[in-house]
Amino acid sequence: MSYIDVLREAKDVVTPGMSACQGCGGELILRTVLQVSGKNTIVGIPPGCMAGAGVVGWNYANGLEIPVHIPLLDNTASFLTGVSQMYERKGRTDVNIVAVAGDGATADCGFQSLSAAAERNEKMLYVCYDNEGYMNTGYQRSSTTSRGSRTSTTPIGSVINGKQQHQKYLPLIMSMHGLEYCATASPSHMADLVAKVQKGLAASKKGFAYLHVFSPCPTGWAYKSEKAIEVARKAVASNVFPLWEMDENGYKLTENKNPISVAEFVQGIGKFKNLTPEVIESIQKVADARYETLRKLSAK
Ligand SMILES: Cc1ncc(C[n+]2csc(CCOP(=O)(O)OP(=O)(O)O)c2C)c(N)n1
């Protein structure tokens, strides 16, 4: 079945009236992941934009049509471990155990519980929507925020000029846990995203599956909401966010033979407004080196 048929036939379990900003990548990712996983899903969404806007909404007027838990910012994977093991004991292998968590809840606060659950090979699909910051609390920097980004804790001024460090590349770190399945995906490449959610769900019946999804955030990144998919597409096209997957057959990189430059990717994104040529060059170097590492890992 084509990905369009999958999405056409699947029910959207997020009720109308969601209070996410217009053009929110996280909303599109949440809706798509849950459309693919279906009604037989228990989802854990830690505090963040998708818990606030997706589950609670305005005046508790909207929500999900499936069971949803909001664990703490730092314990999503251990919380879902309990849920997963309980369903396992009941013999309910038909139930999908899914996390949809922000980068703060995944790469920073929740990393200890995530790494531990991955190492134990707990049966779940953990999806991180990476908008490169703590958006729900006012756009603070996280460890996945790109170098040079203007955030509320890394302002542009006379002392610093945006975030000083390069981002932590979490998906590769996660793959090194020896997972059943690990992949990166982007809402600009829907067919690829849907296929990877399907593979992740299948793998979650055997052990831990991890999906790291690029999540454009017009409000925190300061660009027009209608540009969200273009921003995501350019992140992939520039190798700032390469698409790849890893399963029992090893790594597989989606080759990008004619990448656009990082300078082209950052154009028009407010949080990158003050990047100097040196910082752009340093991000380019990181993107090139990362792509090369993934290419070598994928070589047969
Ligand atoms: C231990 C702890 N510290 C701080 C908070 C406040 N808090 C709630 S949501 C959030 C931001 C989470 O960021 P992320 O996981 O990236 O999700 P996003 O808001 O970007 O969707 C923070 C800091 C909290 N809930 N728990």
Ligand code: SF4
């Ligand atoms: S702040 Fe960003 S991540 Fe949060 S709802 Fe708005 S667009 Fe989505």
Ligand SMILES: [Mg+2]
């Ligand atoms: Mg975030």
